[in-house]
Amino acid sequence: MRSTRAQPVRLWVVPALVGVGTTSVAAAFSWVPSIWYDEAATVVSATRPWAALAREVQQVDVVHATYYAVMHCWFALVGYTPFTLRLPSSIAIGVAAALLVVLGRTLASPRTGLVAGVLFALFPRVTWMGSEGRSFAIDTALAVGTTILFVAARDRTRQGARSWPWWVSYAAISILSGAVFLYLALMTVGHGVTAALPLLRRSGRDRDRRKVLLRWGAATALSACALLPLASATAGQDRQIAWIDPISAHTIQEVLLTQWFTKNPGFAVFGCTLAVVGVVLMHRNDTRRRLLVVALPWALVPTIGLIAASLVTNPLYSPRYAAFTAPAVALCLGAAVTAVPTRWSRRAVATVLVVAAALTAPTWAQQRTVAAKDDAAWNEAAAVIVAHRSEEPVGERDAVVFGPLERHPLATSRTIADTYPAAFSGLRDPLLVAPASESAGLWGTQRPLRDIREEVGAAKVVWLLTAVEPDVRTIVTQALTRDGFRRSRTWQRTRTWVVQYVR
Known part of the structure; x- marks a missing residue:
């Protein structure tokens, strides 16, 4: 009896270890890189009151409404x-890795699942999204979980066992996945291809295979x-993805x-070569073909679907939007490695994992530098203000002015204050009309920079944060000079100027 109870526990030991390891790799030094524009959107959305968030998503970013709501609850809990912005992604990518071990074990073998999970943790894309304050890691965990439910429902249907609870669960998670990120609806299309492929091989079991396709169709129709309402609302906000290249x-x-x-x-050549080898070897092996039928539509259908849609509508395909594949x-890489004959398998697995770790290490290290995200260094710009305000006399009256944000014309450098608020505590923004939390859109609003002379009031020191390009320092300097200010010091932190004016 003791061993029977211990068996399910042992089954989860390896997935749990892989998941914890993946989370640790993703979370390590994730606090070092500066917040950047996309993550700032998460911060200003998830930290505003519920009513303000509801107003925002009616105008913009409704596609991310569920993720913002989750992060709102998370920030309410931990601050x-x-x-803390990036920690949910680190946890989610660990969950994805653990579930992938389970899926690989179900489709092929325990060793295939283990190798696939570890290799997945080492993917440069995975180490990136595990330290990104956006929904990509959660999307990926949902993609793996949805696929596990689909495989379980399919197999039980083929076996004639009671399958409807699995199909209901599959539909429910598909709805949740689409609500978090609408592109995950393409996952269910990939599952439909998986369900339909066996019908191409005529046999006496076609009736059971048709049942799988029909029940997938019913679950997908429900999803x-x-x-549909979310898709319709998202289509009305397509200007949000106008930046995507054709x-x-x-x-x-x-x-x-x-x-x-x-x-x-280096990792791309390594990964693509190994994946092709895996596809070839799986195609020749009936057992591993079971994995191929699931993995290939998962990888290709969302990618091809987004590219095809981009050719006939507005551009929709971005590499990170398909990261959940x-x-x-x-899985293909794991199958390729474990297809090596038994007498060489341990050596092959060890060699592949060492090579993968060596190839991904430089990227992992680069992803954890200050300016790793969009060449932003907002934390350093904020640190300049903190350091030099500490040198001022106690009670000094400072003001802060925000210029443009490079490559993002809809926002201003106020996003630096939104994401590093402690550095700007006590500073007055004389041009502010409405902060992000009170606006109907994503960002706050302010008066033109040329109005600074009339608005600066009794401030003795004025700080300007602005983009290197376009450079508006001349406009602000001319306005403040007429009011008795002189430019004292200037610092450049990647694409941001920090300028101190004193009177």
């Missing part, structure tokens, strides 16, 4: 810091109906180099 020859490079391997050419590629 906001750059580390589609539930997500499909071109460069898209091939984005898929092969960036989507899974985040511009790490990375576990499928990891």
Whole structure:
């Protein structure tokens, strides 16, 4: 009896260890990089009151409304810091890795699941999204979980066992996945391809296979109906993705180099080669073909679907938006490694994991530098103000002015204050009309920079944070000079100027 009870526990030991290891790798030094524009959107959305968040998503970012709501609850529980912003992603990517071990074990073997989970943890794309304050890691965990439910429901249907609870669970998680990130609806299309492929092989079991396809269709129809209002609202806010480039020859490079391997050419060559080997070996083996039928549609259908839609509508494909397909590629890699004959398998597994770790290490280290995210160094800009305000006499009256934010014309450098608020405590913003939390859109509003002379009041020191390009320092300097200020010191932190004016 004791051993029977211990068996389920032992089954979860390996997935748990892989999950904890993956979370640790993703979370380590995740607080070092500066917050950047996309993460700032998470911060200003999730830290505003519920009513203000509801007003925001009616105008912009409704596609991220569920994620913002989750992060709002998280910040209410633990507070906001750059580390707490990114910690849910680190945890989610660990959950994804653990579930991938389970899925690989279900589809092929325990060793395949283990190798796939570890390789997945080492993907440059995975180490990136595990330290990113956006929904990509959660999307990926949901993708793996949804696939596990689909496989379980499919297998029970084929076996003639009671399967409807699994299909209901599959539909429910599909709805949740689409609510977190609408592109995950393409996962269910990939599952439909998986369900339909066996029908191409004519046999006496076609009736059971048709049952799988029909029940998948029913679950998918339920999910589609539930997500239709969100899809309609998202389509009305398509200006939010106007920055995505049209499909071109460069898209091939984005898929092969960036989507899974985040511009790490060495890992891309290693990963793509091993994945192709895995596909070839799985195709020749009936047992491993079971994994191929699940992994290949998962990797290809969302990618091809987004590219095809981008050709006929507005551009929709971005490599990071398809990051949830990375576990499928990891499954192919795991199958390739474990297909080596038994007498060489341990050596092959060890060699592949060492090579993968060596290839990903430089990218992991770069991802944890201050300016790793969009070349932002907002934390350093904020640190300049903290350091030099500490040198001022006690009670000095300071003001702060925010200029443009480079490459993001809809926002201003106030996003630095939104994401590092402690550094700006006690500073007055004379041009502020409405902060983000009181606006109907994503960002706050302010008066033009040329109005600073009339608004500066009795301040003795004025700070300007602005983009290097476009450089508006001349406009602010001319206005303040007429009011008795002189430019005292200037610092550049990557793409941000910090300027101190004194009177």
